[in-house]
Amino acid sequence: MKALILSGGKGSRLRPLTHTSAKQLLPIANKPIIFYGIESIAAAGIKEFAVIVGDTAEDVMREVGDGSRWGINITYIKQDQPLGLAHAVKISRDFMKDEPFIMYLGDNMLKEGIPELVAKFKSEKPNSLILLTKVPDPQQFGVAELDASGKIVKLTEKPKEPKSDLALVGVYLFDKTIFEAVDLIKPSKRGELEITDAISLLLETGHRVEHHVVSGWWKDTGKPSDLLEANQLILKDLPSKTIGSVDRPSEIKGNVVIEEGARIESSILEGPAVIGKNTLIKKAYIGPYTSISNDVVIEKSKVENSIIMEEVSICGVHHRITESIVGRGVRIISAGGKAPDHKFIIGDKSEVVLA
Numbered sequence: 001m002k003a004l005i006l007s008g009g010k011g012s013r014l015r016p017l018t019h020t021s022a023k024q025l026l027p028i029a030n031k032p033i034i035f036y037g038i039e040s041i042a043a044a045g046i047k048e049f050a051v052i053v054g055d056t057a058e059d060v061m062r063e064v065g066d067g068s069r070w071g072i073n074i075t076y077i078k079q080d081q082p083l084g085l086a087h088a089v090k091i092s093r094d095f096m097k098d099e100p101f102i103m104y105l106g107d108n109m110l111k112e113g114i115p116e117l118v119a120k121f122k123s124e125k126p127n128s129l130i131l132l133t134k135v136p137d138p139q140q141f142g143v144a145e146l147d148a149s150g151k152i153v154k155l156t157e158k159p160k161e162p163k164s165d166l167a168l169v170g171v172y173l174f175d176k177t178i179f180e181a182v183d184l185i186k187p188s189k190r191g192e193l194e195i196t197d198a199i200s201l202l203l204e205t206g207h208r209v210e211h212h213v214v215s216g217w218w219k220d221t222g223k224p225s226d227l228l229e230a231n232q233l234i235l236k237d238l239p240s241k242t243i244g245s246v247d248r249p250s251e252i253k254g255n256v257v258i259e260e261g262a263r264i265e266s267s268i269l270e271g272p273a274v275i276g277k278n279t280l281i282k283k284a285y286i287g288p289y290t291s292i293s294n295d296v297v298i299e300k301s302k303v304e305n306s307i308i309m310e311e312v313s314i315c316g317v318h319h320r321i322t323e324s325i326v327g328r329g330v331r332i333i334s335a336g337g338k339a340p341d342h343k344f345i346i347g348d349k350s351e352v353v354l355a
């Protein structure tokens with residue numbers, strides 16, 4: 001069995017962060033989103049991966065590499081235009097060589113383990129196994145309709161009037177019959193080859209399409225609020241670890257990870273939180289659900305429920321920074337005065353001076 005991970009797309013809902021980075025490389029608890037999917041699939045014993053890349057191909061290839069860190073082999077396939085999930089399947093056919101495979105959207109986060117799903121697919125041998133989850137806004141997703149016996153009878157991509165609240169999660173398992181289906185479907189009104197149309201064709205032609213309803217959480221990290229929520233979900237399960245240094249005046253509450261070379265001086269850290277390598281936290285307050293990356297300086301400032309990327313400097317900001325995502329190399333400094341809490345979505349290498 002092989003794996004297909006999608007890491008194309010423009011990430012327009014995450015701008016300005018995605019002006020300078022692929023959305024799949026944005027960090028959750030100091031680790032790129034795409035790494036979570038790779039690790040989960042590798043845990044199922046799958047060794048051969050193809051990663052679909054687009055405009056951000058160089059960034060993804062540099063960060064992900066050849067797969068050796070996970071004991072797998074990665075081949076990159078260029079998708080010149082974002083022409084749909086089924087198109088990504090279509091261009092992967094030479095790599096798959098008619099083997100069954102799992103397709104995973106690289107910007108998705110899934111708590112439930114992939115190994116169990118792979119085992120179910122191998123033992124029951126359907127033509128396709130798709131993951132579903134209940135959502136409050138099904139019109140934003142591909143939606144599955146089930147009959148009274150619980151069998152899938154119809155799939156619809158982003159219906160205006162959904163007949164179900166069961167959305168397709170970005171994880172699919174297929175055998176070789178999916179390649180015949182993607183060759184037969186036509187582009188949708190969006191100009192894309194929809195994977196829902198291809199799976200629907202499998203249903204119409206009598207192939208077995210089974211489903212599994214996700215029991216744990218699932219996040220499509222397409223918006224800043226989704227990133228922050230996914231960060232919270234991952235941080236909840238992180239055990240405490242202190243490799244860096246913490247001085248006596250500092251206070252650590254709850255589960256906090258302090259990486260190698262990090263220094264905590266005269267500060268309060270309230271977990272769950274993670275502090276990256278070679279980061280300095282001085283006379284500061286770091287509140288719950290905060291991920292602070294490597295080589296960051298936070299001094300005389302308060303930060304909570306935020307994602308702070310590499311080489312950021314935040315100094316003298318006495319009112320809280322909260323619910324924020326701060327890109328790489330950003331500087332936020334205070335020019336004095338009083339203000340309410342601050343909320344930011346700041347792209348890489350920006351500077352913010354607060355009056």
